Amino acid sequence: MSHRRKAVVVGAGPVGCLAAIMLSNHGWKVELYEGRPDIRLPSSKAASQQRSINLAISHRGIAAIQSVDPNAAQRFMQSVIPMRGRMIHHVDGRLDSQIYDRDGQCINSIDRTLLNEDLLQEASSSPNIRVFFEHKVQGVDFDKRVMNIRDVSQSCELDVSFDLIIGADGSYSTVRRQMMRVLRMDYQQEYIRHEYIELRMPADRDKEGRLSFALDANHLHIWPRKSFMLIALPNQDYTFTCTLFAPSSELDRLDSPDKFVNWFGTYFQDALLAIGEQNLIKDFTHNPRSPLICTRSNPYHYKDRGIVLGDAAHSMVPFYGQGLNCGLEDVRILNVLLKQEQVSPTKTGNEADDLRLSRALSRYSQERHKDLIAIADLAMANYVEMRHLVTTPLYIIRKAFDNVLYSLTRGCTTSLAEHCGTLSGVEYAEGEPRGWVPLYTMVTFRPDVSYDTVRRTAEWQKRIVEAVGVTTLMCVAGVIWGLRRSKMI
Numbered sequence: 001m002s003h004r005r006k007a008v009v010v011g012a013g014p015v016g017c018l019a020a021i022m023l024s025n026h027g028w029k030v031e032l033y034e035g036r037p038d039i040r041l042p043s044s045k046a047a048s049q050q051r052s053i054n055l056a057i058s059h060r061g062i063a064a065i066q067s068v069d070p071n072a073a074q075r076f077m078q079s080v081i082p083m084r085g086r087m088i089h090h091v092d093g094r095l096d097s098q099i100y101d102r103d104g105q106c107i108n109s110i111d112r113t114l115l116n117e118d119l120l121q122e123a124s125s126s127p128n129i130r131v132f133f134e135h136k137v138q139g140v141d142f143d144k145r146v147m148n149i150r151d152v153s154q155s156c157e158l159d160v161s162f163d164l165i166i167g168a169d170g171s172y173s174t175v176r177r178q179m180m181r182v183l184r185m186d187y188q189q190e191y192i193r194h195e196y197i198e199l200r201m202p203a204d205r206d207k208e209g210r211l212s213f214a215l216d217a218n219h220l221h222i223w224p225r226k227s228f229m230l231i232a233l234p235n236q237d238y239t240f241t242c243t244l245f246a247p248s249s250e251l252d253r254l255d256s257p258d259k260f261v262n263w264f265g266t267y268f269q270d271a272l273l274a275i276g277e278q279n280l281i282k283d284f285t286h287n288p289r290s291p292l293i294c295t296r297s298n299p300y301h302y303k304d305r306g307i308v309l310g311d312a313a314h315s316m317v318p319f320y321g322q323g324l325n326c327g328l329e330d331v332r333i334l335n336v337l338l339k340q341e342q343v344s345p346t347k348t349g350n351e352a353d354d355l356r357l358s359r360a361l362s363r364y365s366q367e368r369h370k371d372l373i374a375i376a377d378l379a380m381a382n383y384v385e386m387r388h389l390v391t392t393p394l395y396i397i398r399k400a401f402d403n404v405l406y407s408l409t410r411g412c413t414t415s416l417a418e419h420c421g422t423l424s425g426v427e428y429a430e431g432e433p434r435g436w437v438p439l440y441t442m443v444t445f446r447p448d449v450s451y452d453t454v455r456r457t458a459e460w461q462k463r464i465v466e467a468v469g470v471t472t473l474m475c476v477a478g479v480i481w482g483l484r485r486s487k488m489i
């Protein structure tokens with residue numbers, strides 16, 4: 001007799017919701033367990049407003065949602081604010097717009113809760129998916145295929161059986177910790193020596209009470225100050241969410257609201273004007289100083305019965321705005337591998353069928369690992385670029401050089417529609433960028449190019465740029481030397 005396979009997904013964050021929808025599309029029976037209350041309830045909304053409000057989603061994340069649920073992707077694009085480039089705020093008040101992509105591609109500011117609610121709504125309305133809130137997973141017995149849950153609302157515990165468990169329960173994942181007890185998983189965790197504080201920049205209001213943005217809404221604003229920086233992303237209600245990233249030692253010195261306001265005014269004068277002193281003091285005293293964590297794991301699966309995805313498998317620093325994009329892409333890649341290995345949603349008792357699932361999960365670990373390491377490293381490196389390099393002449397020359405080569409080789413590159421189109425089918429992201437594609441464009445706008453290929457391509461591009469730089473310098477030096485010898489200068 002054949003039964004439908006049952007998957008339990010732990011964590012109803014964006015990655016868990018998308019994973020549940022993906023498995024339900026395959027015909028699996030899915031149960032989605034979330035430790036917190038339903039975010040769609042008004043009482044939860046008040047609580048979630050205390051947390052980070054928005055994030056930037058790029059084509060990688062959109063292509064991933066599109067490959068699993070095209071309707072959700074289309075709906076969600078209606079509530080984003082496109083950001084065409086970075087707006088650099090210099091200390092002297094000068095503004096400098098750096099467009100992300102010559103072809104006009106944008107990253108998108110989206111309300112975190114809205115995105116999560118949308119995917120949760122989609123999951124809840126699927127007849128194959130049952131969602132349980134306030135159900136906190138405490139333990140997993142992988143050999144017996146049973147997990148133990150605390151039902152917070154009823155104050156009781158229960159055991160739930162599964163064929164496959166997906167851990168999408170965030171950076172401090174219980175599923176990952178349980179998996180480490182039965183699996184020789186390499187695991188590394190690092191807190192960087194910087195922290196972040198979120199600050200709210202209110203909307204401007206004119207005499208008639210009409211609201212408008214205090215800054216240009218179609219840019220991601222950055223105030224790079226070498227060892228620290230402020231960024232701001234727009235929200236639908238005309239406010240901006242600002243995030244201050246700074247070394248813990250710098251923040252330790254600012255131990256009173258007065259010191260903080262003075263310091264803030266010295267480095268971010270225009271932001272202080274837009275936020276207002278009272279609002280700044282309120283946020284400084286109420287909002288937490290949060291840590292930045294980076295975790296790496298390997299492998300990500302256990303036999304044919306467990307896998308971790310999203311932040312549960314890999315947390316990264318947020319400086320490439322790729323954490324969630326990458327987590328959503330995890331789901332797209334797993335989807336592709338389940339299709340390629342022809343994993344059936346029914347249990348037939350046939351050993352070959354179970355082997356297919358175990359092969360799909362094993363391929364995921366093998367093929368995805370290098371990409372996850374690559375993006376974690378790129379994200380770390382991008383912090384230096386954002387808080388300092390973006391203002392240096394060398395960076396600006398390099399960007400101009402990239403753009404010239406990008407334009408010259410444009411005929412070789414494919415359009416976004418072309419490469420997003422290929423991603424909905426049974427296809428892995430293993431394209432090579434044709435022509436010269438700048439690093440930021442590859443990471444952000446080219447989901448057909450894996451993060452590992454991006455990194456390798458960026459390395460050879462760097463070697464070429466260095467060679468061109470050295471050759472140019474030698475030619476200039478040679479010409480000057482020649483002119484001096486001939487006493488012309």
Ligand code: FAD
Pocket residue numbers: 010011012013014015016033034035036052054055056057135136137138168169170171173174196243309310311312318320321322323324325326327
């Ligand atoms: P989460 O969103 O953490 O969801 C995990 C869920 O699991 C939660 O709902 C939690 O309640 C639940 N859970 C946990 N434990 C249990 C349990 N035991 N039982 C049941 N449920 C459980 N990424 C981007 O792509 N772009 C950005 O611009 C960006 N900006 C960022 C800015 C900052 C300051 C930070 C810190 C991160 C940023 N990120 C960004 C990263 C992004 O927030 C994360 O990568 C993303 O939220 C991960 O999604 P997830 O679904 O894997 O995990």
